[in-house]
Amino acid sequence: MVSDEETTADETADEETPAQNVDAEPTVDTDDDRSAAPSAERYGAIVTDVQGSAAPSAGRESVLHTDAEGYLEVASAAQADGFDQLIDLTAVDYLAFAAPRGLPQGHDEERFEVVTALINHESGERIRIRVQVSADEPALPSVFDLWPGSEALEREVFDMFGIEFGDHPDMSRILMPEDWIGFPLRKDYAVGSIPVQFKAASNIR
Amino acid sequence: MTAERVLRRGHDSAVLRLSEAEAAEIGNDPDTPVDDERVLLNMGPSHPSTHGVLRLMLEMEGETVLRSKPVVGYLHTGMEKQAEQLTYLQGPTNVTRMDYAAPLFSELAFSLATEKLLEIEVPERATWIRMLMCELNRMSSHLLFMATNGMDLGAVGMMIYGWREREEVLRFFEMVTGLRMNHNYIRPGGVAADLPDGWEDEVIRLLDITAPRLDEYDVLMTGQPIWRERLQGVGVLNSDEALALSATGPLLRSTGYAWDLRRHEAYLAYDEIDFDVIVGTYGDCYDRYAIRLNEIRESMKIVRQIIDKMPAGDYRVQDKKVTPPPRVRIDESMEALIHHFKIFTEGYKVPVGEAYASVESPRGELGVYIVSDGTSTPYRMHVRGPSFINLQTMPHLMKDGLIADGVAIISSVDPIMGEVDR
Numbered sequence: 001m002v003s004d005e006e007t008t009a010d011e012t013a014d015e016e017t018p019a020q021n022v023d024a025e026p027t028v029d030t031d032d033d034r035s036a037a038p039s040a041e042r043y044g045a046i047v048t049d050v051q052g053s054a055a056p057s058a059g060r061e062s063v064l065h066t067d068a069e070g071y072l073e074v075a076s077a078a079q080a081d082g083f084d085q086l087i088d089l090t091a092v093d094y095l096a097f098a099a100p101r102g103l104p105q106g107h108d109e110e111r112f113e114v115v116t117a118l119i120n121h122e123s124g125e126r127i128r129i130r131v132q133v134s135a136d137e138p139a140l141p142s143v144f145d146l147w148p149g150s151e152a153l154e155r156e157v158f159d160m161f162g163i164e165f166g167d168h169p170d171m172s173r174i175l176m177p178e179d180w181i182g183f184p185l186r187k188d189y190a191v192g193s194i195p196v197q198f199k200a201a202s203n204i205r
Numbered sequence: 206m207t208a209e210r211v212l213r214r215g216h217d218s219a220v221l222r223l224s225e226a227e228a229a230e231i232g233n234d235p236d237t238p239v240d241d242e243r244v245l246l247n248m249g250p251s252h253p254s255t256h257g258v259l260r261l262m263l264e265m266e267g268e269t270v271l272r273s274k275p276v277v278g279y280l281h282t283g284m285e286k287q288a289e290q291l292t293y294l295q296g297p298t299n300v301t302r303m304d305y306a307a308p309l310f311s312e313l314a315f316s317l318a319t320e321k322l323l324e325i326e327v328p329e330r331a332t333w334i335r336m337l338m339c340e341l342n343r344m345s346s347h348l349l350f351m352a353t354n355g356m357d358l359g360a361v362g363m364m365i366y367g368w369r370e371r372e373e374v375l376r377f378f379e380m381v382t383g384l385r386m387n388h389n390y391i392r393p394g395g396v397a398a399d400l401p402d403g404w405e406d407e408v409i410r411l412l413d414i415t416a417p418r419l420d421e422y423d424v425l426m427t428g429q430p431i432w433r434e435r436l437q438g439v440g441v442l443n444s445d446e447a448l449a450l451s452a453t454g455p456l457l458r459s460t461g462y463a464w465d466l467r468r469h470e471a472y473l474a475y476d477e478i479d480f481d482v483i484v485g486t487y488g489d490c491y492d493r494y495a496i497r498l499n500e501i502r503e504s505m506k507i508v509r510q511i512i513d514k515m516p517a518g519d520y521r522v523q524d525k526k527v528t529p530p531p532r533v534r535i536d537e538s539m540e541a542l543i544h545h546f547k548i549f550t551e552g553y554k555v556p557v558g559e560a561y562a563s564v565e566s567p568r569g570e571l572g573v574y575i576v577s578d579g580t581s582t583p584y585r586m587h588v589r590g591p592s593f594i595n596l597q598t599m600p601h602l603m604k605d606g607l608i609a610d611g612v613a614i615i616s617s618v619d620p621i622m623g624e625v626d627r
């Protein structure tokens with residue numbers, strides 16, 4: 001993703017404005033700072049289009065950028081606007097990411113990013129909410145009360161990345177054993193560092 | 206209709222939110238009275254009706270299931286982590302092992318996501334071959350469901366019949382891809398090989414065999430009073446609840462909600478095909494059974510249209526960046542040999558960015574989210590497994606039902622544990 005060349009799409013995605021126009025707009029860090037141009041904002045989050053999206057879904061898919069504080073507000077606004085189903089919720093650990101991240105300029109980059117995909121069945125539109133989550137405090141509010149289908153997905157993100165979802169009904173590991181130490185999908189969790197349970201054969205000739 | 210019951214958090218919820226450690230503590234504390242009426246029962250992970258290694262923690266009162274918790278992870282092998290080590294060319298080999306009953310769909314979703322990042326368009330014939338193979342795969346997956354659903358409910362003969370018909374499809378897969386399962390056939394840029402000579406005859410033979418046998422299923426199951434008694438009104442979900450729980454596929458359609466990505470987000474060339482989206486009415490196990498049975502018929506209808514419309518041309522994109530040279534060129538050209546070697550050892554670089562592509566798998570929306578950092582391996586690859594997410598409906602479907610109905614419900618959700626645990 002090339003952030004400098006990134007374009008932003010407005011809600012109808014009919015016209016696109018270069019991201020440079022948006023550079024001056026404040027990011028969604030504080031509640032009162034939402035006065036950016038409406039073409040680049042939605043539910044109080046900065047909107048960008050999906051790069052490389054194929055023709056059938058073009059204009060029907062957009063990306064919203066926010067952070068841990070703005071997340072719940074963006075999510076509830078999206079639900080109120082007709083996004084009736086949570087399709088996917090996952091996370092990315094950007095610890096070892098060398099390339100530009102494709103975030104709108106001025107938007108703080110954090111180590112973790114939780115990606116929540118929503119769908120509006122009425123209009124057939126999809127949005128992706130990319131939430132920046134800091135490494136010091138890997139926590140986010142849960143969207144269980146909006147879409148209870150997030151329960152297993154949030155547990156999976158907790159299990160794999162150690163991001164805790166506040167007010168989740170059952171914040172526990174789901175795929176790994178309950179007493180597992182470490183978070184496998186983090187980039188500093190090495191592949192194959194698990195001690196093998198087999199013992200060396202005693203009768204080696 | 207309301208989704209209120211799936212939003213509950215406390216003891217009145219259908220979901221048993223109890224950890225292993227807490228469960229082990231029950232009855233150990235002499236000061237806390239034990240509820241004699243309620244029993245915690247483990248079903249699985251190794252149980253004939255749990256389709257692999259699903260374990261259910263059930264809170265029972267007599268034979269009635271109160272709360273339950275699907276315990277998963279027994280098949281977790283870190284395939285998403287593994288994907289970060291494999292090149293985009295090796296990617297389909299990895300994802301094809303997730304949903305082993307419908308492997309081509311995982312390959313397709315992975316390839317579509319990669320192609321979005323590469324911004325390449327696959328040739329028309331490749332698109333139609335993909336569609337043909339996926340619809341046949343939908344048939345084989347649903348036939349497997351017919352077999353296991355029959356077996357779970359006591360129609361043991363059905364197991365053999367379903368397997369028999371599925372094998373016909375797999376035989377065709379073997380002819381095209383070389384393997385019955387885990388094909389690695391759909392790859393970024395197209396498919397691995399063109400269809401063999403005489404494939405039309407083989408597919409028509411397959412369809413001609415299957416059609417009358419589906420009618421036999423109707424005699425054996427659909428119209429049978431015992432079959433109906435076992436399934437009708439069992440495991441009921443309404444549309445709002447299904448949407449709230451992120452359920453997709455036959456599970457969502459059984460509630461009367463017409464949503465099929467082939468129709469509503471027509472990928473591949475589904476907009477040029479005439480087919481019906483099958484929906485249910487009551488959202489019970491019977492509807493889910495009937496939807497899958499009729500989806501086999503729809504898939505057969507689609508396959509017949511594909512045979513008529515199959516275009517000529519390339520089966521993979523002629524982009525030297527992603528496509529290895531033809532086998533014959535390797536013998537005569539050193540450059541072709543180097544090119545071939547480079548593609549299979551280093552792979553090809555994929556532009557920086559992230560992409561999500563989804564397809565309608567037999568179990569629901571199968572999505573692949575790839576984040577690329579410009580190298581030849583994905584920086585992160587996530588699979589939205591419909592089995593994993595649909596599993597969340599299970600406690601709600603089982604609540605206040607009998608344990609025998611629980612078997613019917615597990616079967617009708619049709620989870621593939623390879624995809625649940627990844």
